[in-house]
Amino acid sequence: MPNERPSVVWLRDDLRLADNPALDAAVARGGPVVVVYLLDEVSRGIRPLGGAVKWWLHHSLASLGADIAARGGTLTLRRGDAATEIARIVAETDAAAVFWNRRYGRARDIDAALKSSLREAGVEAQSFRANLLFEPWTVTTQEGNPYRVFTQFWKTCLEQGVARDPLDAPDSIRPFDVRSDDLGDWGLLPTKPDWAGGLREHCRPGEDNAHERLEGFVDEVLESYNRRDEPGFEATSGLSPHLRFGEISPLQIWHRLHGALGAGAKANAAGFLREVGWREFNWNILYHFPELHERNYRSAFDAFPWADTPEWEIDAWRHGTTGVPLVDAGMRELWETGTMHNRVRMVTASFLIKNLLVDWRVGEAWFWDTLVDADEANNPANWQWVAGSGADAAPYFRVFNPVLQAQKFDKHGRYIRRWVPELEAGEYPLEPIVDLAQSRRDALAAYDTMKASTS
Numbered sequence: 001m002p003n004e005r006p007s008v009v010w011l012r013d014d015l016r017l018a019d020n021p022a023l024d025a026a027v028a029r030g031g032p033v034v035v036v037y038l039l040d041e042v043s044r045g046i047r048p049l050g051g052a053v054k055w056w057l058h059h060s061l062a063s064l065g066a067d068i069a070a071r072g073g074t075l076t077l078r079r080g081d082a083a084t085e086i087a088r089i090v091a092e093t094d095a096a097a098v099f100w101n102r103r104y105g106r107a108r109d110i111d112a113a114l115k116s117s118l119r120e121a122g123v124e125a126q127s128f129r130a131n132l133l134f135e136p137w138t139v140t141t142q143e144g145n146p147y148r149v150f151t152q153f154w155k156t157c158l159e160q161g162v163a164r165d166p167l168d169a170p171d172s173i174r175p176f177d178v179r180s181d182d183l184g185d186w187g188l189l190p191t192k193p194d195w196a197g198g199l200r201e202h203c204r205p206g207e208d209n210a211h212e213r214l215e216g217f218v219d220e221v222l223e224s225y226n227r228r229d230e231p232g233f234e235a236t237s238g239l240s241p242h243l244r245f246g247e248i249s250p251l252q253i254w255h256r257l258h259g260a261l262g263a264g265a266k267a268n269a270a271g272f273l274r275e276v277g278w279r280e281f282n283w284n285i286l287y288h289f290p291e292l293h294e295r296n297y298r299s300a301f302d303a304f305p306w307a308d309t310p311e312w313e314i315d316a317w318r319h320g321t322t323g324v325p326l327v328d329a330g331m332r333e334l335w336e337t338g339t340m341h342n343r344v345r346m347v348t349a350s351f352l353i354k355n356l357l358v359d360w361r362v363g364e365a366w367f368w369d370t371l372v373d374a375d376e377a378n379n380p381a382n383w384q385w386v387a388g389s390g391a392d393a394a395p396y397f398r399v400f401n402p403v404l405q406a407q408k409f410d411k412h413g414r415y416i417r418r419w420v421p422e423l424e425a426g427e428y429p430l431e432p433i434v435d436l437a438q439s440r441r442d443a444l445a446a447y448d449t450m451k452a453s454t455s
């Protein structure tokens, strides 16, 4: 019998069966397939997962396990450092091949080392492009350097075009009997206290739900995407956590957006794909600058004179009690639902960084722990964008005024009323924790100090 030695598919942030090149290669090779998810919190270069993301991961794995079982296979769960565990699984199963889809942050060093050691041991090891539309090393300036400006980056991407069609999910997966952890034993769900009630209400992890969301978005919401800046109006896709976990691929989204669309949706398709392009841009930045969540992309900001802001003010920001309605609304939405509207993410981040003069890394860490879409590239890149220290960032002196932002983007107060209901009852503080005008002046003065010290 040919190919009876199994193949291992090592899943990471690609928790899907369709358009999964690594899985496709394993099934095409013939023979049994060991589909593995490895919870690696210990290897060098791995950033420990935040709480909200762990919650999503648990449910996404449960859903994927059921989908694999429906095709005759099993999902094997293991925990530990990747190099040791993958080598152990290969030895236990006498696997002839290991396939995975590429990662682009620091963890790619782990993958490169493993690929070499597997090959040296005579095991086939292959990696694939699955989670980005464009491999970071293929989109460069004419001089071969990474782009620092999004518009030029995205123009080059669009000129390259997207090469292949999405792959179908395999009809069946031949199982292989190998020891697996029990998902419940991993403790990914919060218990004491169980703070995940809001997530259970608002989030629907899993591949099928990702596609349902895409279809619902394309059919009913995309035609209003030009109103994507209004937080009180449903105009965006809500696909970010699905993309974060690879429950849907950007290629599937790309192809759906190039398929049959109504006239209103068609008018907004390029604008929507441009946002998906920002995701590509941020991963491209991370690929070239893997310390993105730790270091300023623009080193001039290393000299920024952050204030010694009292902890209670930062806590007021975290818990939505700053006395600034739009900021409080956003931070409460985040705590309750694990997500926050993009415009409000910018406003709340600007408030922390500029009005409270707190280092962007403090806010990035809070979002990392509380967002269900918290992502190694998008989170730090966007925080650095707001801070002014990132690639193609908003200039530091652009301080979002949360009062004017609310007047412009939440004109009828729908969003604020939803998350700050006590405002109408007159039980909301009259004074914000900082004076917005004075703190803006202080922020600009701090920026001038940084410039003077680096010029």
Ligand SMILES: Cc1cc2nc3c(=O)[nH]c(=O)nc-3n(C[C@H](O)[C@H](O)[C@H](O)COP(=O)(O)OP(=O)(O)OC[C@H]3O[C@@H](n4cnc5c(N)ncnc54)[C@H](O)[C@@H]3O)c2cc1C
Pocket: 228, 236, 237, 238, 239, 240, 241, 243, 244, 272, 275, 276, 277, 278, 279, 282, 340, 341, 342, 343, 345, 346, 349, 367, 371, 373, 374, 375, 378, 379, 380, 382, 383, 386
């Ligand atoms: C301070 C801050 C932190 C952020 N942290 C994250 C994060 O951890 N993970 C994350 O996915 N996004 C992050 N974003 C970007 C953006 O807010 C979310 O991607 C967006 O709100 C998700 O909602 P959606 O899926 O409905 O977006 P849509 O408008 O429907 O956009 C479609 C997809 O495009 C991508 N996208 C949209 N806007 C951006 C953007 N500004 N940067 C990069 N990709 C984008 C996302 O993958 C999104 O799902 C952050 C933004 C800010 C300002």
